[in-house]
Amino acid sequence: MKTFLTITFLFATFITNAQTNRLTVKSEVRLPKDSIESVQLVAALNDFLEDIQHGDTEKWILPAEKLETEFLIDEMKGMDKKDSVTFKPYLINVEALADIKAYSVQVSYMGIHDGAPVLRAIFELIAHKTEDGFRFSSPLLRNTKGW
Numbered sequence: 001m002k003t004f005l006t007i008t009f010l011f012a013t014f015i016t017n018a019q020t021n022r023l024t025v026k027s028e029v030r031l032p033k034d035s036i037e038s039v040q041l042v043a044a045l046n047d048f049l050e051d052i053q054h055g056d057t058e059k060w061i062l063p064a065e066k067l068e069t070e071f072l073i074d075e076m077k078g079m080d081k082k083d084s085v086t087f088k089p090y091l092i093n094v095e096a097l098a099d100i101k102a103y104s105v106q107v108s109y110m111g112i113h114d115g116a117p118v119l120r121a122i123f124e125l126i127a128h129k130t131e132d133g134f135r136f137s138s139p140l141l142r143n144t145k146g147w
Helices: 002-018 035-054 063-076
Strands: 088-097 102-113 116-130 133-137
Touching (some): 035 063, 035 088, 035 102, 063 116, 063 133
Antiparallel strands (some): 088 102, 102 116, 116 133
């Protein structure tokens, strides 16, 4: 009986993961040197991107920058599909921010249409390290600080 339940659980997990649009991380991307932090960052970003498509992002947003981040999230909704093309998220850049314990991350949405690669969008986010993982915010306030 235990074997049957284990196999059923593994099969259900495989099917669930096969249907999600997992974040692709190219080997050229320089992740944080701390391997644990790298894994946490990629996992949190992947879960955040998936939750955007399902409208469940509250737990991922940095509370101090909620309004600005919600505007960015509205733009990111629906990026995974357009017409008959499916777009996958790719992590294309990670840069440590010197003034705060955070990373600037860039994510592109790319797909294939008529045999040619198509870039749908590139988004920049700030990933803030917190006690329980990462929270995300828009770079709007950071980019307009000196205006």
